[in-house]
Amino acid sequence: MSSYTWYPTSEQYNRVCSALVTKYQFLRDRTEKGYESWHEILKNKFKKERSPLVDIEEINKVRSRFGKAKNQMISQSTQQTCITKNTEDLSVVQDMHQKRQRSEESESGEDAHSIGIHVEKMRTECMKRTPNIRLLQDCMARTRNERTDYMKHHSTKETLSRYPALKIPAILVLEFESILDANIEKNILNNLALVAQKVIDECHRREVGVDICAELAEAKKTHIDLAHKGLSMAAAVLLLPLLFKESPRSLYLINEEPRTPNPVLYIKGRALVEESLLEILMEGEKVCEVDDLTMALTVLMAIHFIFNIEYAAKMKNTLKFVEKFLMCHNAETKIPPTVIKMANFLFD
Template sequence: MALRQLSTEELIKKLVDAGVEITAEEAQRFRENDVDGETVDCGLTEAMIAYLFDKSFKKQLKFRDFVSQHKEVILSLDDITPDVENLTQIERKEPVCQRLPAVMSIPCFPKDVQSRLDAKEICQKVPRDRNKIIRTLYEMMAQYTMYPTNAEYVQVAKALIVKYPFLKDVEGNGYHTWHMSLKRKFKAERAPLLNNTEVKKFKEKFHQARKSTDGPETLHVKRTKTFVESCIVGEDATSVEAHVKALHEQYRKTQPDLAIVKDRMKKTFAWRRREISEGMTIKNILMKYPFLRTSSGLYDEVDAIHPLTVNICRRFNEGFTALLPNLLKLVKGTLPLKKLYVEVREEALAEDLPGIDFRGGLVFLPSIFRENIDHLISLGEVRKCCHIPTFKVKAVFLCKPH
C-alpha cells in the first residue's frame, strides 16, 4: 500500500515493522494530531518530528529514513525518444535553483562552538561564535540555493531555536536576529559572485525590472528643471527665515526628521546660492544652515548644484571602495587606530566587514597623508558649535557610526 493511503494506525504499524519502537504515549500523539500517511507524505517539519518523538534523536532519524524510503515518486510511462539536437541542448542546460527540503536538520558546528552549545552556553552574545553559527547555516543552505525565500530563512532560524532554545532572542518572535543575520550573510556572499549562474540570472532580472525607459540625458534635464523651479517659486526673506528656524530646531534634536530637513534645505537652496554669490562667508553659511556640516547634507547640496542620475554619495562610495584594499595596506601596524581596527574586525560578522573597512579607511586617511589627525578627528569629544561629534573612535563606533 502507498504511503499516502495509510491510516494513522496502519502508519504506526508500518513504523514498528521498520524498527521504530513507538511507545503508547508517542502513538497517542500520532492519533491526537491526525498524523497519517497523507500528512507524512506532504512533509513534516523538524519541529513536528521532534514533538512526535520527544527526547529520542534515534527515533527521529529512523522516522526520516522511513519517510525517504516510502515517499511516492511519480514516473511517466510515456516513451521518450530524444534526438541528438535536443539532447545537446539538455546537456548544456544551466543548473536551476533548488528549494530547501521540507525537513531541515541543523548541521554540526565547529568543535569549539558545538562544545559550548552542548554545554548550553549563550553563544549569541559572543560575536565570534555567532559568526561561526551563521557561516555554518549559510554553507548548509547555499548547497541548495544562493537566493533562499523568506520562508526558508524563517524555517532554518526556527529550526536553530527549536534545537537550541537558549539561543532564542530576548524580545520579539525569538528568531528575528538570526533571520536577519542569515539574510545579510547571503547578501554579502553573493556580492563578489559575478560568474555564478544563479546570481547572474537574478541580477539581470533585477536590473531589467529597475531599468528606466528614459535615457540619462532626459533624466538629467527633468531633475534639474524640477529642482530649480521648486526652489524659486514662492520664497522670500520671511519664508526663508521660517525655513532656517525649522532647520535649527531639527538640528538640535538627537534624531532629526530627515523629510523636513530635505524639504527645507530644498526650499532655501536658491536663496542660499544667492547669499554665497554675494560673498557670505563659509562660517556664516554653516551657522545659518547647520545641516551642511553633516555628510548627508553636504552630499545633497552638491547633488543640487550638479544634478546627475547617480548621486555623489553613491559615486564616492563606489570609488572609495575600489581604493580601499591598497589604502589599508599603507597603514602602519604601530598606529593605535590600526590596532583598534584589527581587534574590531576579528570580532565582527562577515557581513559587517565591508562597512568596517570603509569607515576604517576614512579614519586612516589623515595618517596616510601625514596630516594632523587632531584637525580632522576628535576622539570622543564634541565640538562647541555642534552637538554631533566629528568622530568617536571606539570599537562600537567602528561598527556603527555615530
C-alpha cells in the first residue's frame, strides 16, 4: 500500500483487509466484518512507519499543511520551510521524549491521583466497541508499577475489574513485549512454523495425539492449501505437551471447563475448527477470548509473565521450551536437559 500512498483512506484499508481474509480464511477475526482488528493493526502500522520519515514528499506536504511555524514574523516562503522542518524535527523529538517520559513516569513519576485518572481513562476506553489500543498501551505503561503491586494483594477478578485493558489480547501481548523488550509474537510464529510439521510427524510416530492428528487431516481437506500451514501450527500447539510427556490439561481443555487456578485455554467445540470458542481462563475467571491457537499460546505466556505466575509442574518443560526456543527469551534460568534435547531434535 505504501507504494501507492502513505495516507490510505478508510475504504482502501477495508479493501486490503477484506482481500486478506478472503484469501486466507484462517486470518478472519471474530468481528462482524471478519477483519476489523486487521484494519486497526494496519492503520497503526502506517502511523508508526510514517513517524520517522523525513524525505517523503507526500508526508512532508501533510505535515506542513497541519504544522505551525514558530516565528510568525518571517516571510511566507521561509515560514513554510520552517514549518516543514520544525514539524519533522518536533515529531522525532516528541517521540523520543514520550518514550522516555513513559518509562520514567511508569517507574516513579505517578501519584495516586494521576494513577486514578489513567485507570478511569482505561475503563472508559474499554467500554468502546473499538478501543484505542495506543491510548490503552500508554495507560498500561503509566500504571505498571502500581498494577504490579496491586496484583500481589488482589484476585484475578479484582485486577481485571480495575484494569480492564488486561482483557484485550492485543494489550496483553504489547505489555508482554514491552516487559521483555522483544517481538515475542513474531518470534513464536516464526519458530513454531519451523517445527510444526516435525512435532506432528513425531506425535504420529509415537502414536500420541491421535484425535488431534485425525482432526488436522480432516480440516486440511476443507481448507485451501495456503491455510494448511496455519492449521499445522495450531495442531502443533496442542501436540507439543505430548512430546514432553506432560498433561495437556495444564495448558488447554476441550469441552471441559478448567478447575485449575493457573492460566489455561478453554476450547469449546472442535479444536481446529474456526467456529470454536477459545477462551483464556485463570482462577475461574475469563480473561479474554482469542482468535486462534497460536495467539492463545502467546497470550498464555504473556499472562504468566505479567501476573508473575510460576509454570504448572505438569507443564513446566513445555512452557520452558516455548520460553527459551520459541520466544527466544534468554532468561538466566537453568534449562532442563529434556527441553534442550527436544529443541535440538525439532530444530535439527
